[in-house]
Amino acid sequence: MSTTATKEPSPPQDFEVRQQESLGLRLQHLLHGNPTLGPLAVLIVAIIAFSLANSRFFSAPNLSLVLAQVTVIAVLALGQTLIILTAGIDLSVGAIAVFSAILMANFATKLGMPGILALLLGLIAGTAMGALNGSLVTRFRLPPFIVTLGTLSIFLSLNSVVSQSKTVRGSDMPDLMTWTGTTIPFGGFRLTYGSIIMLLLFAVFWYALSSTAWGKHVYATGDDIEAARLAGIRTNRVLFSVYTVAGLLYAIGAWILIGRLASASPNVGAEYNLDSITAVVLGGTSLFGGRGGVLGTLIGALIVGVFRNGLQLAGVEVVWQGFAIGLLVLVAVSLDQWIRKVKT
Amino acid sequence: MTTPVLQASNLTKRYGRVTAIESGDLELYPGEILAVIGDNGAGKSSLIKALSGAVIPDSGEIYLDGERVHFRNPMDARAAGIETVYQTLAVAPGLDIADNLFLGREERKAGVLGSVFRMLDKGHMRSEARRHMNELGVATLQNIGQAVESLSGGQRQAVAVARSAAFGSKVVILDEPTAALGVKEGNRVLQLIRDVRDRGLPVILISHNMPHVFEVADRIHIQRLGRRATVITPQSHSMSEAVAIMTGAAEPPPHAA
Numbered sequence: 001m002s003t004t005a006t007k008e009p010s011p012p013q014d015f016e017v018r019q020q021e022s023l024g025l026r027l028q029h030l031l032h033g034n035p036t037l038g039p040l041a042v043l044i045v046a047i048i049a050f051s052l053a054n055s056r057f058f059s060a061p062n063l064s065l066v067l068a069q070v071t072v073i074a075v076l077a078l079g080q081t082l083i084i085l086t087a088g089i090d091l092s093v094g095a096i097a098v099f100s101a102i103l104m105a106n107f108a109t110k111l112g113m114p115g116i117l118a119l120l121l122g123l124i125a126g127t128a129m130g131a132l133n134g135s136l137v138t139r140f141r142l143p144p145f146i147v148t149l150g151t152l153s154i155f156l157s158l159n160s161v162v163s164q165s166k167t168v169r170g171s172d173m174p175d176l177m178t179w180t181g182t183t184i185p186f187g188g189f190r191l192t193y194g195s196i197i198m199l200l201l202f203a204v205f206w207y208a209l210s211s212t213a214w215g216k217h218v219y220a221t222g223d224d225i226e227a228a229r230l231a232g233i234r235t236n237r238v239l240f241s242v243y244t245v246a247g248l249l250y251a252i253g254a255w256i257l258i259g260r261l262a263s264a265s266p267n268v269g270a271e272y273n274l275d276s277i278t279a280v281v282l283g284g285t286s287l288f289g290g291r292g293g294v295l296g297t298l299i300g301a302l303i304v305g306v307f308r309n310g311l312q313l314a315g316v317e318v319v320w321q322g323f324a325i326g327l328l329v330l331v332a333v334s335l336d337q338w339i340r341k342v343k344t
Numbered sequence: 345m346t347t348p349v350l351q352a353s354n355l356t357k358r359y360g361r362v363t364a365i366e367s368g369d370l371e372l373y374p375g376e377i378l379a380v381i382g383d384n385g386a387g388k389s390s391l392i393k394a395l396s397g398a399v400i401p402d403s404g405e406i407y408l409d410g411e412r413v414h415f416r417n418p419m420d421a422r423a424a425g426i427e428t429v430y431q432t433l434a435v436a437p438g439l440d441i442a443d444n445l446f447l448g449r450e451e452r453k454a455g456v457l458g459s460v461f462r463m464l465d466k467g468h469m470r471s472e473a474r475r476h477m478n479e480l481g482v483a484t485l486q487n488i489g490q491a492v493e494s495l496s497g498g499q500r501q502a503v504a505v506a507r508s509a510a511f512g513s514k515v516v517i518l519d520e521p522t523a524a525l526g527v528k529e530g531n532r533v534l535q536l537i538r539d540v541r542d543r544g545l546p547v548i549l550i551s552h553n554m555p556h557v558f559e560v561a562d563r564i565h566i567q568r569l570g571r572r573a574t575v576i577t578p579q580s581h582s583m584s585e586a587v588a589i590m591t592g593a594a595e596p597p598p599h600a601a
Contacts, residue, residue: 033491212462213450216443220436230398230430232419232448290438 031339035284035292038335039299042282042328046303050310057313060188068183070305071195072097072260074298075253076272077279078201079130079246081297084280085209086222086242087289088144092133093250094272095155098265100126101254102159105168105264108177115174123251129155130247134240152273163266170262181259194256201249205294218242222289278325279304282332286340303328347410349374349546350395350426350515355404357390364390366570368404370548372515377537377547379557382567383590388550389519391567395548396428396517397421408514427512429504431520437493442466442473444492445507476510477502480539498529502536509540516540517548522556534560554583566590575599 031038051058076093083090104122107113113121129151136147170178180194209215217238220228229235258264283300285292304325311321348371355368365387372378382388393399395406397415406413408424415421418428435444446469452458453465474488480502492500501521508516518537522530530553537560541547551557557564558578566573566589573589573596581589581597588594 207461211464211466213452213464214462216439216447216450216464219438220443220447223436223438227436228447230418230428231436231444232422290436 028339031335035339036296036299039282039284039296039303039332043299043303043306046306046310050306050314053310053314057310061190062309062313064190066302066305066309067195068192068260069309070301071192071198072253072257073272073275073279073304074301075198075201075256076250077276077297077301078205078294079249079253080276081280081283081285081292081294082205082218082242083144083246084277084285084287085218085289085292086239087225088137088239088242089148089277089287090133090243090246091145091148091273092129092152092155093246093276094269095152095159096126096129096247096250097254097257097272098269099129099155099159099162100251101257101264102163102168102266104177104254105173105258106162108173109168115176118174119176119255122254123248126251126254127244127248130250131240131244133247134243137243138236138239159266165266167263167265170258173258173264177255178259178262180256181262192259194259197252197256201252202294202298209293214238214241219290224290275304278329281329281336284332284336286336287333288340346373348372348407349409350548351407352391352395353405353407355391355394355401355406357394357399357401363570365394365401368394368401368570369572370395370565372546372548374546375541375544376562377541377549377560379549379551379561379564380567381551381554381557381564381586381590386567386590387570388567392428392517392519392548392550395421396426398428422511425512425514426517427508427515428517429508429519429521431523435492435500435504438491440489440491441477441503442470442488444503445469445473445476445510449511476506480506480509480536496529497524498526498532501525501529501533505533505536505540509543509545512545514545515548516545517550519550520552521549522551522553530556554587558583566596568592568596
């Protein structure tokens with residue numbers, strides 16, 4: 001965040017100075033104004049590079065696979081983006097998603113509920129878990145990192161209790177539960193219903209963030225919570241809504257996860273926490289809040305998917321994929337720091 | 345005697361054993377700039393916060409246009425027509441000028457777009473923002489869609505003052521508006537404060553900057569040890585006398601205004 005500038009040149013001079021800026025400074029300004037440009041460039045370069053490395057990469061079946069692979073992470077990262085925009089962080093994202101999936105599956109199988117009821121209850125459970133995070137953050141004013149670290153443990157523990165560490169097979173569940181994994185042909189592509197839901201969710205939240213008062217309040221709260229409060233925004237209400245909506249998104253992610261794996265496993269999802277944060281950060285949303293957006297996160301999730309898939313096709317061993325992703329994250333965060341130091 | 349627009353009477357506020365305001369009184373009359381000065385810990389901030397709803401006094405009364413009011417939070421005070429610009433600049437740096445002007449009171453589009461889809465009327469908010477900025481002579485801002493963080497300190501302050509002037513219907517309270525500014529920018533903001541008063545809005549100005557206070561204030565309220573020591577005018581007393589009263593080096597004279 002730039003500090004209150006006191007020794008600024010007067011506007012006319014400022015304008016002249018800007019004319020003589022170096023290329024680096026101009027780039028800095030450009031990225032500052034359009035934070036998704038950087039991630040988009042990375043994504044395009046990566047796609048071109050991997051296409052050159054292996055011709056099979058840029059084929060409809062493979063790109064369909066990449067999209068299917070990133071769908072769950074993208075939905076979770078969408079919820080994570082909302083929270084990070086308010087300068088928070090959610091470590092319980094994976095736990096909420098997996099526990100919601102286990103609940104939905106067990107409601108439908110063990111309790112024999114109809115699919116629609118099991119799904120609805122699962123979505124409500126995820127929302128409630130998000131709301132719990134939200135109320136701890138707002139009522140007890142605990143740091144989101146600590147809150148979600150605690151609930152992560154609690155949800156995972158409950159998850160083990162409910163699931164008895166057993167995987168529920170998709171074939172035992174009502175069709176609705178695995179419907180998200182069904183594919184429909186789309187040209188040469190095969191889109192899953194889960195991916196379509198994911199893209200719709202991104203469209204909805206892109207709209208909500210850019211064109212509604214709620215969206216402005218989310219940004220203002222993350223930017224400077226005290227300033228937002230003094231401007232008359234009920235910041236606690238904003239924060240609570242963000243955590244609650246994120247919980248709902250994680251539960252929708254859980255539904256898509258069941259479809260993708262054709263099962264509900266209590267042991268999947270440990271890596272979802274970091275993957276979702278990775279997607280958000282790669283997408284140019286700042287961990288300090290108030291800056292970024294959901295389009296960047298979609299691109300960020302695609303970058304992770306493209307790298308994983310592309311490196312595999314290029315014959316890079318799996319163990320090195322994490323290395324590459326980690327490197328990308330560090331570059332992205334350094335870039336964010338550089339952009340934030342923008343001089344006016 | 346005219347009724348004060350805003351009046352505080354016998355306010356007290358304690359934080360544990362610390363007494364921030366002890367029988368706090370204040371009167372703001374129509375069409376004036378009332379400066380509030382006082383040493384650190386004299387209770388200026390607490391007094392102002394009580395008037396703007398950010399602090400709930402333990403006892404005492406606040407009257408707006410002669411009617412008793414109870415502010416439970418800053419929103420209540422705003423709804424009653426009291427706008428406050430806080431020292432910390434209540435602007436969100438990442439949002440643009442128009443967004444900041446309408447922060448917390450965004451306008452939605454008419455019809456289904458607004459009621460169902462909650463779509464903001466960005467076009468209208470922008471043109472209104474431009475009008476407000478122009479009205480106060482803040483014409484240097486070409487682009488109303490510019491992020492506030494890209495503005496200089498004075499320009500940010502101008503945005504905050506413009507917001508309070510645009511939405512305040514009764515009183516504008518400015519807390520140290522020139523503290524972080526250079527000479528030139530400070531003077532521009534002073535002019536802005538005069539413009540706000542000349543448009544008919546009385547202003548309460550909290551400041552440590554004596555030259556600024558003496559330049560724009562119509563009356564000067566001196567706060568000392570949690571209570572009002574006296575009220576003077578720039579004509580009745582000199583700057584050094586004001587400082588002497590403020591610090592307790594001189595006995596406070598009876599109210600000169």
